[in-house]
Amino acid sequence: MSIALADEIRIDSESDIVVARKLVRDTATSLGFGLTDVTRIVTAASELTRNIYIYAGSGIMRCRPVASDARRGVELVFEDKGPGIADISKAMTPGYTTSRGMGMGLPGSKRLMDEMDLKSAVGQGTTVVVRKWLHK
Ligand SMILES: Nc1ncnc2c1ncn2[C@@H]1O[C@H](COP(=O)(O)OP(=O)(O)O)[C@@H](O)[C@H]1O
Numbered sequence: 001m002s003i004a005l006a007d008e009i010r011i012d013s014e015s016d017i018v019v020a021r022k023l024v025r026d027t028a029t030s031l032g033f034g035l036t037d038v039t040r041i042v043t044a045a046s047e048l049t050r051n052i053y054i055y056a057g058s059g060i061m062r063c064r065p066v067a068s069d070a071r072r073g074v075e076l077v078f079e080d081k082g083p084g085i086a087d088i089s090k091a092m093t094p095g096y097t098t099s100r101g102m103g104m105g106l107p108g109s110k111r112l113m114d115e116m117d118l119k120s121a122v123g124q125g126t127t128v129v130v131r132k133w134l135h136k
């Protein structure tokens with residue numbers, strides 16, 4: 001993996017979600033992603049920053065270009081010190097929500113991106129890492 005520095009956005013309010021979306025859109029576009037993929041990546045960023053805001057109250061998003069072997073892409077990290085997720089497989093089930101949401105944020109983001117890692121500990125917080133790779 002490359003060691004490009006990540007841009008970091010603090011998520012404390014609705015307006016930070018807009019700022020995060022713009023950073024992700026600009027980064028993905030400058031890396032060469034097409035409009036359809038840019039929209040997918042921005043949608044995932046939107047859902048995952050919203051989860052930070054709703055469930056944890058605050059946290060951070062980091063955005064950086066990544067490269068491994070012949071591949072290049074973008075990596076987004078969403079980190080909070082909120083309540084955590086007790087049952088991750090339940091949370092990943094489409095339609096499951098604890099907030100009268102659509103329950104599609106986590107499963108939808110996994111589908112929109114190429115890779116997703118979710119680590120969470122109750123009482124400690126949640127970290128979601130997603131990546132999307134450019135197709136040659
Ligand atoms: N960062 C987070 N911290 C704590 N719980 C979370 C977090 N993100 C998601 N969850 C839990 O996972 C569930 C599913 O999330 P999601 O798929 O985005 O659907 P929704 O937000 O519509 O409920 C949420 O209802 C919540 O219980």
Ligand SMILES: [Mg+2]
Nearest residue numbers: 047051101105
């Ligand atoms: Mg959600």
